[in-house]
Amino acid sequence: MSVSIEYIPTGSPVHRLHALTKLLFALAVLTISMLLSQPLPLLLLFFSLLGIAALASVSQEILSAVKGLLKVAFFLVLLQMFFYPEGTVLFAPVSSLPGLAVTDQGILFGISIALRMMVIVTSFLLFLTTTPARSTVLSLVEYLKVPYDYAFLFITALRFIPTFLEEVRLIGQAQEARAHDFSGGGPLARLKTIFPLALPLVMISLQRAERMAMAMETRGFGLPGRTYYRTEKPGAVDIMVIVALLSAVAVAVLLRF
Amino acid sequence: MLSITIENLTFSYPDCSSPALHEINLTMEAGEFIVITGATGAGKSTLLRSINGVIPHFQPGTLQGNVWLDGATPSGRVPVARVSAPQLARFIGSVFDDPEGQIVSPIVEEEIAFGLENTGVDPAQMDGRIAKALADCGISHLRHRATSSLSGGQKQRVAIAAALALAPKILVLDEPTSELDPDGTEAVLNVLSELNKNHGITIIIAEQKVTLLAPLCDRLVLLEKGRIALQGPPRQVFLHPHIFAKLGVELPAPARLAHALVQEGVLPPFDSPDAPPIPLTVEEAFTLSRQLL
Amino acid sequence: MPAKLTGRPLIEVRQLKHTYRSGGEALKGIDLTINTGEMIAVVGRNGAGKTTLTKHFNGLLRPTAGTVLLDGQDTAKLPVAQLARTVGYVFQNPDHQIFHERLFDEIAFGPRNLGLRGDELTARVDSALKAVDLTEYRDRDPGDLSRGQRKRAALASVLAMETAVIILDEPTSGQDYQESEQIMEILRELNRRGHTILFITHDMELVQEHAHRVLLIDDGKLVIDAPPQELFRQEQALTSAGLRLPPTAELEQRLAAFGIHSDAGTVEALATSIARRSSRIIARDSFDENCSGGVAACQ
Numbered sequence: 027m028s029v030s031i032e033y034i035p036t037g038s039p040v041h042r043l044h045a046l047t048k049l050l051f052a053l054a055v056l057t058i059s060m061l062l063s064q065p066l067p068l069l070l071l072f073f074s075l076l077g078i079a080a081l082a083s084v085s086q087e088i089l090s091a092v093k094g095l096l097k098v099a100f101f102l103v104l105l106q107m108f109f110y111p112e113g114t115v116l117f118a119p120v121s122s123l124p125g126l127a128v129t130d131q132g133i134l135f136g137i138s139i140a141l142r143m144m145v146i147v148t149s150f151l152l153f154l155t156t157t158p159a160r161s162t163v164l165s166l167v168e169y170l171k172v173p174y175d176y177a178f179l180f181i182t183a184l185r186f187i188p189t190f191l192e193e194v195r196l197i198g199q200a201q202e203a204r205a206h207d208f209s210g211g212g213p214l215a216r217l218k219t220i221f222p223l224a225l226p227l228v229m230i231s232l233q234r235a236e237r238m239a240m241a242m243e244t245r246g247f248g249l250p251g252r253t254y255y256r257t258e259k260p261g262a263v264d265i266m267v268i269v270a271l272l273s274a275v276a277v278a279v280l281l282r283f
Numbered sequence: 284m285l286s287i288t289i290e291n292l293t294f295s296y297p298d299c300s301s302p303a304l305h306e307i308n309l310t311m312e313a314g315e316f317i318v319i320t321g322a323t324g325a326g327k328s329t330l331l332r333s334i335n336g337v338i339p340h341f342q343p344g345t346l347q348g349n350v351w352l353d354g355a356t357p358s359g360r361v362p363v364a365r366v367s368a369p370q371l372a373r374f375i376g377s378v379f380d381d382p383e384g385q386i387v388s389p390i391v392e393e394e395i396a397f398g399l400e401n402t403g404v405d406p407a408q409m410d411g412r413i414a415k416a417l418a419d420c421g422i423s424h425l426r427h428r429a430t431s432s433l434s435g436g437q438k439q440r441v442a443i444a445a446a447l448a449l450a451p452k453i454l455v456l457d458e459p460t461s462e463l464d465p466d467g468t469e470a471v472l473n474v475l476s477e478l479n480k481n482h483g484i485t486i487i488i489a490e491q492k493v494t495l496l497a498p499l500c501d502r503l504v505l506l507e508k509g510r511i512a513l514q515g516p517p518r519q520v521f522l523h524p525h526i527f528a529k530l531g532v533e534l535p536a537p538a539r540l541a542h543a544l545v546q547e548g549v550l551p552p553f554d555s556p557d558a559p560p561i562p563l564t565v566e567e568a569f570t571l572s573r574q575l576l
Numbered sequence: 577m578p579a580k581l582t583g584r585p586l587i588e589v590r591q592l593k594h595t596y597r598s599g600g601e602a603l604k605g606i607d608l609t610i611n612t613g614e615m616i617a618v619v620g621r622n623g624a625g626k627t628t629l630t631k632h633f634n635g636l637l638r639p640t641a642g643t644v645l646l647d648g649q650d651t652a653k654l655p656v657a658q659l660a661r662t663v664g665y666v667f668q669n670p671d672h673q674i675f676h677e678r679l680f681d682e683i684a685f686g687p688r689n690l691g692l693r694g695d696e697l698t699a700r701v702d703s704a705l706k707a708v709d710l711t712e713y714r715d716r717d718p719g720d721l722s723r724g725q726r727k728r729a730a731l732a733s734v735l736a737m738e739t740a741v742i743i744l745d746e747p748t749s750g751q752d753y754q755e756s757e758q759i760m761e762i763l764r765e766l767n768r769r770g771h772t773i774l775f776i777t778h779d780m781e782l783v784q785e786h787a788h789r790v791l792l793i794d795d796g797k798l799v800i801d802a803p804p805q806e807l808f809r810q811e812q813a814l815t816s817a818g819l820r821l822p823p824t825a826e827l828e829q830r831l832a833a834f835g836i837h838s839d840a841g842t843v844e845a846l847a848t849s850i851a852r853r854s855s856r857i858i859a860r861d862s863f864d865e866n867c868s869g870g871v872a873a874c875q
Contacts, residue, residue, distance in 0.1 A: 323752045461749065464818060465819055543844045544850060565830075
């Protein structure tokens with residue numbers, strides 16, 4: 027199962043929302059799904075998430091993730107079906123074990139649990155695929171007062187993860203092609219077989235860091251009076267969405283209690 | 284109008300016995316397209332780095348002589364060594380050979396914004412400047428793409444756009460196509476040619492691919508062990524095949540054909556008054572050959 | 577000398593397909609036979625599948641479908657370390673492999689992995705160093721070498737394994753003209769001594785000068801498998817695969833309509849052919865109308 031948790035830039039209206047709005051959205055959906063217990067409202071909630079995914083032009087990625095989630099959901103339904111004691115017994119596979127009987131309520135409960143899991147995971151996937159890590163980090167700088175230098179380091183590190191993984195793959199292959207065996211014997215031997223991978227990786231990373239520092243300076247890094255592109259101020263739409271989210275949570279609470 | 288005057292420039296890297304650049308004198312006028320070439324170790328990168336301020340601000344070593352930036356301030360000329368490297372970014376944009384090693388952001392538009400943020404540009408202006416830099420490099424469609432998903436040629440055009448966003452008058456590029464395939468190389472060189480012709484941006488580029496650059500450039504500078512061996516418009520420089528041979532730089536095929544035709548006695552020698560101009564492109568070489576038949 | 581092999585085709589590729597885990601279909605069914613002693617260029621745009629194809633020859637990648645037989649044996653069933661005795665692979669970036677503090681040890685890494693020790697190991701390393709002209713740096717730190725020298729060092733570290741096949745991914749990228757010529761000369765010498773050579777490149781002039789056979793890969797398919805001269809006659813296929821004719825070949829083809837032929841593939845041979853058909857030496861006046869822009873640029 028491959029689930030994309032990477033930011034997918036499509037420039038949709040959802041993408042243009044503030045990072046904190048979308049984080050709040052995921053948290054609100056989580057809360058509402060906990061308050062709902064019937065399969066039907068949960069199913070409606072789930073479909074509205076798919077609608078938002080379509081609006082955000084990330085349907086393809088979300089649906090492929092949902093396909094993977096369905097297997098987990100099926101397992102959850104099975105599990106609940108057999109271990110939920112209340113309700114009218116529909117059939118009992120092992121007559122000597124009444125606890126294993128399948129009841130109508132058990133099935134409904136299992137479906138609810140599975141739907142809830144899918145709703146929560148999907149809402150967070152929506153947040154991650156529509157929000158650049160940079161925006162989240164910068165929001166944290168602004169609202170939680172994390173220093174910019176650390177935030178910048180973090181963003182650059184994110185940018186280099188794919189590059190780094192590619193280097194690991196290439197260096198590993200280059201040494202394997204020279205008949206190096208990475209699978210070595212005991213723990214000590216295993217440690218030694220890592221050197222041909224680790225040393226070039228360190229050398230290349232150092233080289234790259236130096237070149238990067240040079241490239242950054244020639245683009246003005248380090249000048250005083252830095253400004254920020256998209257300072258991520260919540261806009262009118264954000265306020266509206268936040269109000270809507272809070273009212274939805276309030277309605278869910280009122281309906282429940 | 285921003286021009287560069289290099290005066291008696293000598294530079295040695297630490298722990299090196301012989302200087303990487305030796306008594307270089309060179310003037311680069313506003314709007315010129317200049318190609319610096321030569322064998323590995325001839326001093327191409329060192330020369331570029333002393334123009335874009337990496338030397339002496341970033342790279343330690345012994346520097347003598349001056350690189351003057353004319354027209355950067357109302358009062359006249361300033362030596363590059365006295366302007367800080369980040370300050371220089373507003374006048375001189377830099378692009379390096381390794382596409383991976385110069386991109387800092389996960390998303391293309393953030394990459395273009397990086398220099399604007401550093402130089403304190405008003406955020407209200409950024410969208411327009413990002414759009415323009417991308418459009419000038421023919422990559423508007425890449426604006427929202429992840430930088431890790433781009434091809435080498437696209438990455439290098441993003442690097443050019445990122446430098447360009449700061450509105451420099453001069454672009455300094457160190458072998459920007461060395462890691463690219465023919466399509467990527469062509470795309471990058473086309474962008475440079477456009478920027479030079481339509482926006483008057485001075486291009487100073489170190490490259491091995493002389494055949495592709497000769498028809499685009501105003502001047503070719505051949506370096507040999509830290510000295511200028513030969514410089515001038517390509518058609519003049521190509522009159523000296525023996526110097527190319529001595530330096531280990533390949534003379535482009537169209538020019539080689541012309542010299543071979545002189546050898547065969549069907550063309551007059553190029554130093555005679557009735558010699559035709561040396562062809563730079565396959566088209567020109569073809570026209571020349573056809574007229575002999 | 578490379579190890580003795582049976583008389584079977586050296587590499588046989590049958591309906592090879594490769595799909596990456598990310599879902600991209602990199603190879604879409606390739607059929608190919610490579611015989612001992614060939615010198616083959618693999619060309620195509622970046623991302624066409626050149627590297628994916630060649631990494632199947634030493635088991636770094638395994639077929640999603642189809643088979644790759646090396647000397648009659650299915651590579652999918654053999655570990656890379658064993659295939660490495662027959663197929664050497666030089667990566668594009670030498671810094672992806674160099675990690676020793678002494679050049680000798682870097683070159684000795686592969687042969688040691690193959691179990692070589694003592695005098696034979698030393699002899700192999702020294703002969704590999706000599707082949708790439710780095711003998712004087714034998715005991716130096718590879719980190720002190722220039723990029724061109726490191727590239728040759730990486731080649732030497734594979735040479736010392738004395739494999740029958742040597743594959744090189746862009747052996748001349750980032751090299752100047754002389755360094756490129758030097759590397760290609762080493763490859764030709766290895767080929768003369770019986771090694772089968774495959775090199776990936778974008779440089780069509782190198783292909784024209786040095787390859788006996790060219791594999792043009794585009795979008796995961798083997799589009800053309802032919803000698804260079806034949807490939808260059810199919811300009812359409814070449815350009816749609818993101819490549820360009822080398823200038824000499826382009827001149828040759830355009831002049832062919834005027835009865836000029838040169839099979840040597842050099843501008844000198846072209847000039848000789850032109851001279852043979854030319855009856856006159858023309859004066860400057862006749863060029864002015866066609867090359868006036870050029871004349872101005874010269875003044």
